[in-house]
Amino acid sequence: MFLLRDLLAGVELPIVLTAGTLAVGWFALRHRHGARDSRSWAGPLALGVGFAGGYWALFGLPAFPPLDAIEWLFLLTPGLVLLGLLDSLGRVPLQVRVVSIAASAPASMLLLSWPLLNGNNYDSRQAVLFATATMLLVGWIAAMDGLAARVSAAQLSAILFCAAAPAALVLLLSGSQRLGQIGGVLAATQFAGSLVNYALGPAALGRGVIVVFGVLFGGLLLSGYSYAELRPENALMLLAAPLMSWLALLLAWQFRGLPLAATQLALVLVVAGSAVAQAMIDFTAD
């Protein structure tokens, strides 16, 4: 059951907060030399502010340590934003970036999996899942990091939105409205990011967005599988969906004249849409 309040808190508020933070970031740095690149620090900050604000408005502040493992998604956000800001500065040595990303993914996945990895709840399948999810996420961040350097901020946000919005729907259909709403908040931040970045013109988004979005997105999918009824093939399809942008890049190199942006979004939507279709079939079959 969704109320108007949920729509305002879970969709409109993250859009406003993300758009506002991006606009402030652009305004603050508009006269600086190299402002187009400098503006990128606003990306991870805007994503973090929009996501945390929407989550807070929907569910309130969780306790620390959190009761439900999925509440780590909120509590991890400030740390991820700091990591994202560090990542987006651009002058950080490559080794530091690699170590920070390689540490953040397992640490986040471990916190989200912890209730199923300790004490009486220990499940060996969860240990395998944790290891697999961590490896996939590190690979995903590395691949998307490379993509972020090749597409505009608006396009990257649009790609992430095209994966996050279907993910929210799939999570909703997989038994947890709460996870679906959290996915909706994440999608809303990228919707705002796409619009505002498009309005402000092409700019380097800042690789920092990828680490923040990647850990939250991967964490959502892991939580959906671990604590709700998200099918593993749907989780994998949703995780793989943004990577289809790389395929579009390869196709664009192969076939000159292919509209790259549209092809990227279409391929992402096809894969993420397949997960939605599968989830809808499952939902209506029971």
Added chain:
Amino acid sequence: MKKPHHPFRILAICLGLIGFMTIGASRAFSESYAVDPVHSTVLFRIKHMETSFSWGRFNEIVGRLNLDDKAPSLEMHVKTESLDTANAKRDQHLKSPDFFSAKQFPTISFKSKRIARLGDTKYDVDGTLSLHGFDRPVKVLLERTGTSKNQQGVAVAGYATTFSIKRSDFGMKYLLEGLSDDVVLIVSLECAAQ
């Protein structure tokens, strides 16, 4: 001539009487039972949209009840995954992190701290209900609903209680607009003597 009582015979009769009374007393006061999961039920009732009551149950229950006067105790464990509302989709939702988060919190437990006898068939039970990661004190009135012998000749006794909790006290705050905070629990136990 009246035959005098033999002192050993009198002693034997006395010992026999004492023994019989002791066994009778232990039968009367040593009430150690195991909860029969097949014939026991944990039901819950919650108000939907301020309109009607929705009912559900937990199908897997284990526990022990000891109403011995010296150290009475009641301990029950319910498997959260066994939640059943006769609707698979609703069960899935209730077991998700929105409500019970059954994978993270697989067991719901009740452990008594104090049991006071209130007459022949009623007991005042103070205990701790552990649900969704929270331990909260709960006070219930437990009533013996009957005693009998089962097909194997084992003494069985029925106990029941009805009590309310606020789900928000146990951290279940999702959808309070649509599903009431107050949840009524109806517990009926059939226990076999040990």
